[in-house]
Amino acid sequence: MSAKRQDTPLANSVFDIGGGRPKVYFVPLDRRLLGVFYYEGKEYDFNFSKLHLHVKTAFAFEEQEDVVHWTVRQENTHAVMETEIFCRKKDMLLVNYEAPDGSKKHNRLWNGGNGWGTVKLYEKEKNSLTLVDEIEATHVGCEYGEYDR
Numbered sequence: 001m002s003a004k005r006q007d008t009p010l011a012n013s014v015f016d017i018g019g020g021r022p023k024v025y026f027v028p029l030d031r032r033l034l035g036v037f038y039y040e041g042k043e044y045d046f047n048f049s050k051l052h053l054h055v056k057t058a059f060a061f062e063e064q065e066d067v068v069h070w071t072v073r074q075e076n077t078h079a080v081m082e083t084e085i086f087c088r089k090k091d092m093l094l095v096n097y098e099a100p101d102g103s104k105k106h107n108r109l110w111n112g113g114n115g116w117g118t119v120k121l122y123e124k125e126k127n128s129l130t131l132v133d134e135i136e137a138t139h140v141g142c143e144y145g146e147y148d149r
């Protein structure tokens with residue numbers, strides 16, 4: 001990752017967004033994402049299960065002709081992270097996943113490691129947002145699949 005504004009590498013930073021359909025007491029929830037950004041050693045946590053953070057997440061996935069495209073906006077009581085990632089389909093695997101019990105629950109499971117895009121990180125201050133950084137992200141690991149119900 002390199003900082004777009006400063007054009008210098010971030011030596012102590014990483015972000016991760018993941019999710020699925022978690023179960024609580026064997027009851028599946030709707031699609032959920034959780035994310036975290038360690039920005040130069042400072043943690044920004046966007047985990048929906050940490051109720052005190054009041055995490056809100058909006059996300060979309062679009063399969064286009066040549067690329068797949070993710071947009072994710074995550075917000076907690078202290079910060080906002082806006083992520084937009086692309087990956088070329090020719091660089092990805094369309095995985096034909098079969099579960100150990102023989103069932104096939106994912107029909108379009110994309111997986112790749114050459115994604116690119118931007119991450120905008122903001123800190124909240126009263127009723128305003130202050131941009132911490134806009135990061136150009138490359139070589140992003142990307143995966144997406146809908147679980148058939």
